[in-house]
Amino acid sequence: MNNKLFEKYFVFSPYFWLVLFFFIPLAIIFKISISVSEWGMPPYQDIFLFDNGLNINTTFENYVYIFSDYYYIRSFVNSLILALISTFFCLLIGFPLAFYIATSNIRLRNILLVLVVIPFWSSFLLRVYAWKIILQNNGILNLILLNLGITSEPLQLLYNQYAVIMGIVYTYLPLMILPLYGYLNKFDLNLIDASKDLGLNRFKTFFKVILPLSVPGIVAGSLLVFIPVVGEFIIPEMLGGSDRLYYGKILWEEFFVNRNWPGASALAFTGIIILVLPIVIFQILYSRWSQRNEI
Amino acid sequence: MKSSIIKITVIFLGLFFLYFPILVLIFYSFNENKRVMVWKGFSIRWYAELFKNEQIIEAFIISMKIAALSATLATILGVMIGYSLVRIRKIPFKSFYIFLSSTPLVLPELILGLSMLLFFISLNNIIGFPSSRGQLTIFISHVTFCIAFVAIIIQARLTDFNKNIEEAAMDLGYNYTKVLYKITLPIILPSIIAGWLLAFTISLDDLVVASFTTGPGANTLPIVVFSKVRLGLSPEVNALSAILMFALIIIGLFYFYFNKKFKH
Numbered sequence: 001m002n003n004k005l006f007e008k009y010f011v012f013s014p015y016f017w018l019v020l021f022f023f024i025p026l027a028i029i030f031k032i033s034i035s036v037s038e039w040g041m042p043p044y045q046d047i048f049l050f051d052n053g054l055n056i057n058t059t060f061e062n063y064v065y066i067f068s069d070y071y072y073i074r075s076f077v078n079s080l081i082l083a084l085i086s087t088f089f090c091l092l093i094g095f096p097l098a099f100y101i102a103t104s105n106i107r108l109r110n111i112l113l114v115l116v117v118i119p120f121w122s123s124f125l126l127r128v129y130a131w132k133i134i135l136q137n138n139g140i141l142n143l144i145l146l147n148l149g150i151t152s153e154p155l156q157l158l159y160n161q162y163a164v165i166m167g168i169v170y171t172y173l174p175l176m177i178l179p180l181y182g183y184l185n186k187f188d189l190n191l192i193d194a195s196k197d198l199g200l201n202r203f204k205t206f207f208k209v210i211l212p213l214s215v216p217g218i219v220a221g222s223l224l225v226f227i228p229v230v231g232e233f234i235i236p237e238m239l240g241g242s243d244r245l246y247y248g249k250i251l252w253e254e255f256f257v258n259r260n261w262p263g264a265s266a267l268a269f270t271g272i273i274i275l276v277l278p279i280v281i282f283q284i285l286y287s288r289w290s291q292r293n294e295i
Numbered sequence: 296m297k298s299s300i301i302k303i304t305v306i307f308l309g310l311f312f313l314y315f316p317i318l319v320l321i322f323y324s325f326n327e328n329k330r331v332m333v334w335k336g337f338s339i340r341w342y343a344e345l346f347k348n349e350q351i352i353e354a355f356i357i358s359m360k361i362a363a364l365s366a367t368l369a370t371i372l373g374v375m376i377g378y379s380l381v382r383i384r385k386i387p388f389k390s391f392y393i394f395l396s397s398t399p400l401v402l403p404e405l406i407l408g409l410s411m412l413l414f415f416i417s418l419n420n421i422i423g424f425p426s427s428r429g430q431l432t433i434f435i436s437h438v439t440f441c442i443a444f445v446a447i448i449i450q451a452r453l454t455d456f457n458k459n460i461e462e463a464a465m466d467l468g469y470n471y472t473k474v475l476y477k478i479t480l481p482i483i484l485p486s487i488i489a490g491w492l493l494a495f496t497i498s499l500d501d502l503v504v505a506s507f508t509t510g511p512g513a514n515t516l517p518i519v520v521f522s523k524v525r526l527g528l529s530p531e532v533n534a535l536s537a538i539l540m541f542a543l544i545i546i547g548l549f550y551f552y553f554n555k556k557f558k559h
Contacts, residue, residue, distance in 0.1 A: 003471045011379045011386050014372040014442060018395040021439045025410035028417055042416060097309040100302045112306065114551050119313045121547030122540040123500050125517050129524050129536065130316035133323055136528075138332045140319055170316065224401060231403020233503055237525065248405050255409060265413065268406045275402075283397055 033265035034058045044262045062266035079247035083229040086168040087222050094176035102184035120174035131167050159241030167235040176221040183217030223282040324533035331528040341534040358516040365437035366494035373445025381453040399440040408507030411436045428510030436508045437498040445490035452486035489554035
């Protein structure tokens, strides 16, 4: 095989696969989201009709339907708030962890990094399930609270938005720590000593030296948590209650329960549009971050 | 001294937070009682029940098969992407290529799953294939979103290693193909294995995309587990959890070993 042919083969095999099975499906979501819905199978009309020549049969009704209903808008807002809060807590817990791991000696550092990431390898679904056991009315957390006398009756810890946040922070934490560690690991620890020698106190050292240098890691980690959490379905379904509806649940029900495919597609495409900016920023950071062997 | 106490405390609390739920799950898997939350005594009863549960065993076999096959194809395609992005200069519409190969890393699974399902249905309407959804459609979907994870590992590894070795081999008269098979691939082999293990685990663990693209006779393990624990608790799932977590953690350790984490 000559060089040219070989290169083509390498570039285009995955190219072909991803266009066919990733890009076209995304395009189909858009296509169905602007189709007219009807009763039947499939439950939408084709956007190209061939009677008396080509007629284009599209509608923005599905989008109007979503944006005129407070129910859908609220679920988007709820999901975005949920993603923001969860990302914040992941950062709050993840940053000190990543920082102290990165500043440990080299042997300990690798062991700690493996210890932090290993839970991420065990099943996602089962880790969420574990919280269901912990937060039960007669679960461990309530047992501890009762024995410490903090509460006299078991608290309803499960099936509310706080349980959902707990579950998300727990399962997504390693995704925050990895890129943070990747950046913190690379910077020169002498900078911290230098800034102390120059008379900056701990507080100033953190805000003037450590934090600015870790911004790319913070952004990458935050997006790695924020973007998928906006569409998270399993965790609210397992740990959440009826106090809050989230985007993922609405999309799931629109498709599987209401069988409104154009509506579900319009919801999905709106989700893509909302996430475009974070995804583009992620991509820019990704091309830099992927040069570092930290995943 | 004071700062090292803070450091140890932070790391200890962090690890406690990460491992406590896993330990709780393992602890309860040995509870004899059918009512999961009420402790009756130590027993391996639910492990025995688990191996008698045909639905779970069958789902396990299906999941393993899909995971092994999709990880293999995703690894082949992911290696090609990683190699292309680092070593090949002329990629048409390169930013589109990067978009395709990295977006599945973050795009919500729900959107990915829905798009795949609608794609398969549309394809069936046009060319009559796939006539029904099942293991094949899950396999295709899993390959699609696992590629990105393999690609990122290979890309990092190829960026790390010195291009001079490849160039030297070229100077010695090796052609492109020979350099790849005799030099490049053997050097990055540990990362290829690491990528395969990651793709395997992701496929094995996927619930959302599989739920969309599944069909008759293709209930994967997460689908069965989810149906059992969606509304309550299940002692059999507790036992399964303990086994699965143990197995997956071992796979994770192999991943780190192959990805040469310890060398850094």
